[in-house]
Amino acid sequence: MPAGLTVALVAGEASGDQLGAGLVRELRRQVPGVRCVGIAGPAMQAAGCEPWWEADELAVMGLFEIVRDLPRLLRLRRALIARLLAARPAVFIGIDAPDFNLGVEKTLRAAGITTVHYVSPSVWAWREGRIRTIRKAVDRMLCVLPFEEAFYARHGVDARFVGHPLADELAPGGDAAAARRELALPPEGPVLAILPGSRRGEIERMGAPYAETIAWLAARLPTLACVLPVARPALLAPLQAALSAAGVDASRCRLVEGQARSALVAADAALVTSGTASLESALLGCPLVVAYRASALSLALVRGLRLIRIRHFALPNLLTPTPVVPEFLQAEVTAARLGPALERLLTDPAARATQQEEFGKLHALLRCDASRRAAEAVAALLPGYRAPNEP
Structure with a gap:
C-alpha cells in the first residue's frame, strides 16, 4: 500500500463524533500509518483524528432551523471542499449530517475522490427523492440499520450493513x-x-x-x-x-x-x-x-x-x-x-x-462489531490495500 495515505472525515454533533471515533481507531489499527483529518469532535480527536474544524460547527437540525445558520454553513462547506480538493485524500467519509455532507461528497466524487457516507439518511422514511443525490454522491453507503442495505441495492447504490455501534457499546441488565x-x-x-x-x-x-x-x-x-x-x-x-x-x-x-x-x-x-x-x-x-x-x-x-x-x-x-x-x-x-x-x-x-x-x-x-466492519468497508476502497487474510 502506498505510504502516507490520508482519510478525511466529517462528523456533526456528539453522536457523529462517537461513531467517527470508533471508525478512526479501527482504521488506524487496520491500516497502519493512515492519517485521519477533517471536522472532528473531542472523541474523534482523542482517537487520533487531526481537527481542521470542530464538530459542533455542524450542530444544526431541521428544515426551518437550518436556515438561520445557512450562510455560515455554506462558507464552511466551501472552505472544506477547497481544502479537500487541495489535499486529495484517498477516501472521504461523511458521518451522518447528510444535508451538509452529501453536497461535499458529490463535489469530491465528481473530482475523482472516493466517497463513503456512514449512517444512511432516512430516505426510506421521507424525502426519498434524495436517493438520486446519494447515487451521484457516494461510492459506498455504510448502513447501521439492517433493512437499509436491500433498499439501496434496489436503487443501484453500493451499501454495506455494518451493525450499530451503540449495540456494541450498550447492553441491558445494568446495575x-x-x-x-x-x-x-x-x-x-x-x-x-x-x-x-x-x-x-x-x-x-x-x-x-x-x-x-x-x-x-x-x-x-x-x-x-x-x-x-x-x-x-x-x-x-x-x-x-x-x-x-x-x-x-x-x-x-x-x-x-x-x-x-x-x-x-x-x-x-x-x-x-x-x-x-x-x-x-x-x-x-x-x-x-x-x-x-x-x-x-x-x-x-x-x-x-x-x-x-x-x-x-x-x-x-x-x-x-x-x-x-x-x-x-x-x-x-x-x-x-x-x-x-x-x-x-x-x-x-x-x-x-x-x-x-x-x-x-x-x-x-x-450487535455486529460495527466499527471494525465499517473500517473494513472503507479500507477495501484504499489504493493498494489488502485485507490481512488476502494473498
Missing part, C-alpha cells in the same frame, strides 16, 4: 441500584428518566409538556422520583423554568449534566424525545415512551410536500416486528396522553417485560 446511588436517587420506588433532547429548539417545544407530565404523574404516584439529564449546561435554565411553571417540586426531579445512560439504567421507564436516545433506551433495556414536536414551519413543509413515508417514527418501532413503544406526535404531546402511557410502564411489570423482550431481540440483531 440499577448502583446507578441510583450515582445519581442520588431513592433506592426504592419508581424512577422515571426524562430525556428531552439536546437542542434548544427541542427543549423549547418539549420542556413544558414534559414538565406537565411529571406533575400529572406525581399526583398519582406519591413516591415517584424523576431524573432529567441535561445535554449541555445552557439547557439547564429553560428546563428549570418549565418545571417551575408546571409546579413540579424541585426535590422530586433531579437535573443532572450528562449521565443519560446512567439515568436509563436507574429508571423503571423513560420519556424520550425521538432520536438516537430512543434506541439507546431500548438497547439498555429501559422501557420507554417516545414523543416529538417539530416546529410549525417544519411540520407544514413536511405535510405540504408529503415527504413522510412511514407509519412509525420511534427507532425501536422501526426495527422490531411488532411496534411496542407508545409514540406521541405534535398535538398528542400532552400530559393527558403521555401520563397514562408512562403510568402503565411504571406500575405494570408485564408492560415493561413486553418491551424488554423485543429489545433483547433488537440488541442481538444490531
